[in-house]
Amino acid sequence: MKNLLATRANPDVSSALAGLFPHDTSDQAISFAPGSPNQQLFPVAAMQAAFNTAIDQAGAGLFQYQTAQGNATLRQQLADRIHKWGQVTTTADNVVLTVGGQQGIDLVAKALLNPGDELAVETPAYIGALAAFDLYQPRYHAVPLTTDGIDLNALEDTLRRHPKIKLLYTVPDYHNPTGITMSTTKRQQLVALANQYDFVILEDTPYRDLGYEHAPLPAIKSFDTQGRVIFLSSFSKILMPGLRTGWLVADGDLLAAILKVRLASDLEANNVVHAAIAAYLTANDLDEHIQNLTQHYRRQRDAMVHALAAYFPEEVQYTRPAGGFFDWVTLPADLDAGELLTHTIQPQAHITYVPATNFYPNRDVHNALRLSYSGLAPQAIDAGMRRLGDELKAAIHATHPVV
Amino acid sequence: MKNLLATRANPDVSSALAGLFPHDTSDQAISFAPGSPNQQLFPVAAMQAAFNTAIDQAGAGLFQYQTAQGNATLRQQLADRIHKWGQVTTTADNVVLTVGGQQGIDLVAKALLNPGDELAVETPAYIGALAAFDLYQPRYHAVPLTTDGIDLNALEDTLRRHPKIKLLYTVPDYHNPTGITMSTTKRQQLVALANQYDFVILEDTPYRDLGYEHAPLPAIKSFDTQGRVIFLSSFSKILMPGLRTGWLVADGDLLAAILKVRLASDLEANNVVHAAIAAYLTANDLDEHIQNLTQHYRRQRDAMVHALAAYFPEEVQYTRPAGGFFDWVTLPADLDAGELLTHTIQPQAHITYVPATNFYPNRDVHNALRLSYSGLAPQAIDAGMRRLGDELKAAIHATHPVV
Numbered sequence: 001m002k003n004l005l006a007t008r009a010n011p012d013v014s015s016a017l018a019g020l021f022p023h024d025t026s027d028q029a030i031s032f033a034p035g036s037p038n039q040q041l042f043p044v045a046a047m048q049a050a051f052n053t054a055i056d057q058a059g060a061g062l063f064q065y066q067t068a069q070g071n072a073t074l075r076q077q078l079a080d081r082i083h084k085w086g087q088v089t090t091t092a093d094n095v096v097l098t099v100g101g102q103q104g105i106d107l108v109a110k111a112l113l114n115p116g117d118e119l120a121v122e123t124p125a126y127i128g129a130l131a132a133f134d135l136y137q138p139r140y141h142a143v144p145l146t147t148d149g150i151d152l153n154a155l156e157d158t159l160r161r162h163p164k165i166k167l168l169y170t171v172p173d174y175h176n177p178t179g180i181t182m183s184t185t186k187r188q189q190l191v192a193l194a195n196q197y198d199f200v201i202l203e204d205t206p207y208r209d210l211g212y213e214h215a216p217l218p219a220i221k222s223f224d225t226q227g228r229v230i231f232l233s234s235f236s237k238i239l240m241p242g243l244r245t246g247w248l249v250a251d252g253d254l255l256a257a258i259l260k261v262r263l264a265s266d267l268e269a270n271n272v273v274h275a276a277i278a279a280y281l282t283a284n285d286l287d288e289h290i291q292n293l294t295q296h297y298r299r300q301r302d303a304m305v306h307a308l309a310a311y312f313p314e315e316v317q318y319t320r321p322a323g324g325f326f327d328w329v330t331l332p333a334d335l336d337a338g339e340l341l342t343h344t345i346q347p348q349a350h351i352t353y354v355p356a357t358n359f360y361p362n363r364d365v366h367n368a369l370r371l372s373y374s375g376l377a378p379q380a381i382d383a384g385m386r387r388l389g390d391e392l393k394a395a396i397h398a399t400h401p402v403v
Numbered sequence: 404m405k406n407l408l409a410t411r412a413n414p415d416v417s418s419a420l421a422g423l424f425p426h427d428t429s430d431q432a433i434s435f436a437p438g439s440p441n442q443q444l445f446p447v448a449a450m451q452a453a454f455n456t457a458i459d460q461a462g463a464g465l466f467q468y469q470t471a472q473g474n475a476t477l478r479q480q481l482a483d484r485i486h487k488w489g490q491v492t493t494t495a496d497n498v499v500l501t502v503g504g505q506q507g508i509d510l511v512a513k514a515l516l517n518p519g520d521e522l523a524v525e526t527p528a529y530i531g532a533l534a535a536f537d538l539y540q541p542r543y544h545a546v547p548l549t550t551d552g553i554d555l556n557a558l559e560d561t562l563r564r565h566p567k568i569k570l571l572y573t574v575p576d577y578h579n580p581t582g583i584t585m586s587t588t589k590r591q592q593l594v595a596l597a598n599q600y601d602f603v604i605l606e607d608t609p610y611r612d613l614g615y616e617h618a619p620l621p622a623i624k625s626f627d628t629q630g631r632v633i634f635l636s637s638f639s640k641i642l643m644p645g646l647r648t649g650w651l652v653a654d655g656d657l658l659a660a661i662l663k664v665r666l667a668s669d670l671e672a673n674n675v676v677h678a679a680i681a682a683y684l685t686a687n688d689l690d691e692h693i694q695n696l697t698q699h700y701r702r703q704r705d706a707m708v709h710a711l712a713a714y715f716p717e718e719v720q721y722t723r724p725a726g727g728f729f730d731w732v733t734l735p736a737d738l739d740a741g742e743l744l745t746h747t748i749q750p751q752a753h754i755t756y757v758p759a760t761n762f763y764p765n766r767d768v769h770n771a772l773r774l775s776y777s778g779l780a781p782q783a784i785d786a787g788m789r790r791l792g793d794e795l796k797a798a799i800h801a802t803h804p805v806v
Contacts, residue, residue: 242466
């Protein structure tokens with residue numbers, strides 16, 4: 001039946017998302033691979049109460065067909081929230097509820113990208129975004145990151161050479177996979193570039209509330225005067241991923257196009273879940289919950305940063321995340337993080353991570369890896385990083401023998 | 404920003420799904436337009452209990468990331484159900500949980516259709532399917548229906564002329580919008596044609612359990628020996644649409660391709676809702692609930708069939724549905740159901756329906772309309788049909804004056 005598949009579904013090219021997290025059954029196994037939130041921090045009882053409140057209040061109407069845009073109460077709460085924390089002035093009518101942030105990326109790609117259209121992405125990039133974009137068969141332009149976000153000089157150089165670039169994808173806050181945050185100045189300059197070169201910015205912000213050192217910066221969308229920035233976020237990291245609830249904020253033609261493709265993709269959002277989230281937000285202080293999350297995750301981040309300094313060889317470079325779940329590690333150029341993982345580190349040390357190739361559209365960078373600390377207690381982080389550090393030292397000394 | 408949109412999202416072409424149901428605020432208004440189920444029949448209390456059971460049993464793990472395929476318990480229950488009622492032998496691993504049947508259609512289109520690929524659809528066809536397919540820019544081939552389902556002679560003729568047709572979309576049970584059911588013989592013959600001409604069948608069955616005269620027929624998928632039939636169904640009509648839960652059954656390469664595009668589209672299904680549905684199915688007898696539904700809907704169907712005979716002019720033809728929600732009415736060739744609705748029937752009689760053009764990929768049939776009886780009590784059906792019948796008589800007599 002392979003002959004009947006669309007080019008985008010080519011079975012000989014595996015999804016960037018498939019098989020990322022090899023299963024290690026050893027009782028010694030410690031995995032820095034998955035970017036899942038820590039489920040011990042999930043507000044299960046409060047959410048159960050919220051489901052009951054939503055059903056009690058709305059009854060059968062809750063379960064009837066609604067609209068493509070989704071629950072109006074929740075959309076208003078989200079419009080208020082992004083005003084409070086991101087300085088974005090918008091309305092509930094500009095908010096679209098999505099199936100996680102992932103569907104938001106898919107809908108934006110579906111609304112904007114013809115096969116062969118030009119797309120700029122920060123690299124390394126969120127794997128799920130590349131998987132979503134891949135199916136719309138764009139021409140990728142990779143733009144590197146610096147310590148304060150996307151390299152605007154490199155971006156402008158790319159735009160000069162490829163003025164037909166339609167869309168830029170960025171994760172400005174505690175970036176996945178590097179943990180880097182874009183400075184406020186760069187956010188403003190990026191919007192100016194988008195105005196000048198006529199492209200759309202997709203601002204993906206699943207981690208923006210999870211800062212360990214300062215309040216969230218103004219959203220890129222807050223500098224948008226032409227309706228060309230699409231703000232995207234999600235409850236997956238600040239509440240629970242099983243709610244499968246993200247949201248986006250868009251304007252004008254882009255909003256209309258997104259709603260059109262949404263209606264055809266799955267008709268509408270899950271009103272039962274969204275009414276429950278709205279009830280949760282009414283009965284609970286989400287900011288207080290997030291403060292609790294950041295206290296826990298900050299300790300995990302601290303354990304990671306400490307372990308990187310204590311156990312990793314000096315030939316290795318790494319980022320210093322001020323929030324989020326991730327650290328990006330760069331090995332000497334002649335080491336392949338994927339080969340090391342498969343042949344040495346997982347079988348010998350029972351440590352896993354995600355190798356760099358997965359985060360590049362052309363899968364052409366091999367000497368780096370993503371470490372996630374979100375799912376591990378500080379002691380596990382310390383123990384795992386010590387073993388990983390030893391493995392990396394051994395690998396480096398094998399290729400760079402001390403003479 | 405229109406210049407940056409993808410061709411598929413062309414804002415000058417409105418979605419087939421948009422603006423279908425004009426809002427009439429008159430207290431005389433009776434709408435035969437929406438195909439929504441009757442929410443008085445929703446098992447709200449049992450589903451609320453099921454949400455609580457699911458959360459009590461699984462706790463935080465319920466809300467963590469799961470898999471692209473969805474809740475394993477529910478998939479097993481569905482594999483058992485389609486074996487019992489559709490004679491399809493399959494496994495839980497072949498079941499994919501989707502966001503309503505609509506996402507199932509979108510995923511199949513995404514997995515199979517390159518722009519310009521050839522697609523056969525029964526006509527008239529479900530509007531949402533056309534909206535989903537439209538975004539993948541296929542070349543449509545319309546195949547008419549007869550009283551016992553798709554016209555196989557017309558289909559074979561089309562296949563001979565267009566041997567590259569990849570996919571056929573059909574709603575074999577109580578078809579939307581006509582109410583027609585495909586005979587068992589035709590189901591078998593259709594699979595033989597698919598084997599001969601090498602195409603995939605998407606069998607969409609949201610109404611298959613809602614028969615008022617006989618048990619469900621064997622699924623088309625039950626005759627599939629080559630893994631080329633994708634069976635699709637939904638809880639929207641037999642439980643509640645707000646659950647946003649459909650499922651599909653597929654094999655081999657098609658299953659792999661669907662899972663690949665699903666992962667990139669929204670990562671995974673809503674495990675909280677799906678665990679609740681699984682708990683509902685464990686604690687309740689779905690067949691008993693469906694029997695209750697069919698008793699109610701049968702009375703509505705009877706009221707519709709009675710009213711069609713009693714109030715409609717003899718120049719008008721209509722189907723006689725043995726299940727489902729819909730009746731298809733064909734007017735004399737020179738009448739335009741859309742024009743009549745907008746200019747006469749809605750303003751004067753406060754009756755609405757969905758005009759035929761919406762159900763044809765080329766929007767080239769004007770003298771027909773869909774009536775839905777699912778949301779209306781028998782008395783409302785009778786009152787509305789009397790007014791609609793009077794309007795149609797007047798329209799026919801105006802164009803065909805009795806001399």
